[in-house]
Amino acid sequence: MKLEPLPSPIYYRGPISFPNIKLYSMARTEEKKQRQHGMGRHLVLFPCPLEGHLNPMLHLASVLHSEGFSITIIHTHFNSPDPSNYPNFNFKPISDGLQDEEATRTDLMAFISDINVNCKVPFQDCLVRLLLENPQDQIACIISDALMHFTQAIANNMKLPRIILRTSSATSFVTCAAFPLLRQKGYLPIQDPQSEVMVSELPPLRVKDLPNIGTDKLDNLYQLVANMINETKTSRGVISNSFDYLEQMAFAKIRQDFSIPFFPIGPLHKYSSGHSSSLLNHDHSSMAWLDKQAPSSVIYVSFGSLAVMEKTELVEMAWGLANSDQPFLWVIRPGSVHGSEWVELPQGFEEKTRGKGCVVKWAPQKEVLAHPAVGGFWTHCGWNSTVESVCEGVPMLCWPCFGDQRVNARFVTHVWRVGLHIENGLNRRLIENAIKRLMVEMEGEELRKRIMVLKENADCCLRKGGSSYESLHSLIDCILSL
Known part of the structure; x- marks a missing residue:
């Protein structure tokens, strides 16, 4: 398929003034x-x-x-x-x-x-x-x-x-x-x-x-x-x-x-x-918490450095994670919720997830994904996150927000078939079911097998x-x- 020519670029044609x-x-x-x-x-x-x-x-x-x-x-x-x-x-x-x-x-x-x-x-x-x-x-x-x-x-x-x-x-x-x-x-x-x-x-x-x-x-x-x-x-x-x-x-x-x-x-x-070239400070306490978890039991949740959600979406995420009964490491970046530099999690959430959840402002993602306790990654499907997950053989739960993330999510789920796509709004029941499918059901095991093939090829290249x-x-x- 031959694409039509694009409009001519706008070139900078200002004068060049050299000091000498x-x-x-x-x-x-x-x-x-x-x-x-x-x-x-x-x-x-x-x-x-x-x-x-x-x-x-x-x-x-x-x-x-x-x-x-x-x-x-x-x-x-x-x-x-x-x-x-x-x-x-x-x-x-x-x-x-x-x-x-x-x-x-x-x-x-x-x-x-x-x-x-x-x-x-x-x-x-x-x-x-x-x-x-x-x-x-x-x-x-x-x-x-x-x-x-x-x-x-x-x-x-x-x-x-x-x-x-x-x-x-x-x-x-x-x-x-x-x-x-x-x-x-x-x-x-x-x-x-x-x-x-x-x-x-x-x-x-x-x-x-x-x-x-x-x-x-x-x-x-x-x-x-x-x-x-x-x-x-x-x-x-x-x-x-x-x-x-x-x-x-x-x-x-x-x-x-x-x-x-x-x-x-x-x-x-x-x-x-x-x-690390991260612009945000890593909370390395998350690694000590992961050391105490069973292999492949933890779902890691992070939506990158730019994605912003509504307060209602954060509440649904919280209860979806809590109701799934799976251990989780959740990154909630300051400023990631519209209108708030920092937010309080729903009342009763901490009590329900005590001992099963860890919430931090930022985490050393590559180290987290490489940790043997991590068995799934709930991600916005930014390209860096997608590639890092592939390289560590961690299947994904996809919630794209903007830009190329939607393209990446579609390929994760329908071409490479190494993830599940959360679409059409967030609600706690949908999230709970998706986490269980990814982490404990046979469907997740099939995703894990396929992403290991991608990991091996990433290593070989x-x-x-x-x-x-x-x-x-x-x-x-x-x-x-x-």
């Missing part, structure tokens, strides 16, 4: 000499300042540093990473132009759009300073998050190659690339009467499974997606935090429609057990000769050739 054009020209001349001698091993990485995007970029930085590259991380002041966790990297903060109330608002699409506008000049100025500070240190390329599409125009202006990192699933990328077709066919914008209709062009997705950020400015959303896709096509390659066995069909589609190199090198978090191992070395060769 003569010094800059000298730096570029020196870089050309170094390139001829194969000395370009300095990489500049620019992540999207959201936890689910920042973590994979820092994992990628660690992987590339271990392969001999020097790393500079340009980052916004908002959600700034902790440089002390990465002493081998050079961190360069830039202004993001956000006020506190803007940075914490719930309109994610507007936030991403503002970052793409506000960071243009600061990002460019930071690159110029890097070139002037050390003219002998050639920048091999820029690696930026796919959502930070403005970086392509800056890279073009400065004659630097750009490679992008896709932190979401390859399948959701294919879906975003199909937005013009989906709009033409009437699938978008999503209408309630047709939400259950199958999208024949993208099986097994239904209309309700299509990505949705939740904004009333749909034209801005479609333009943002169009810019992202177009600037991906003009980049020098795409790095994917996924692996061949998991998304073979999506990779084939991308390679068919995009005439640029594609490098599925994931799962990125499995390359090393380095410092990183070994010498595996698909991700080979893709990583292809990526390194590509960077050095630039």
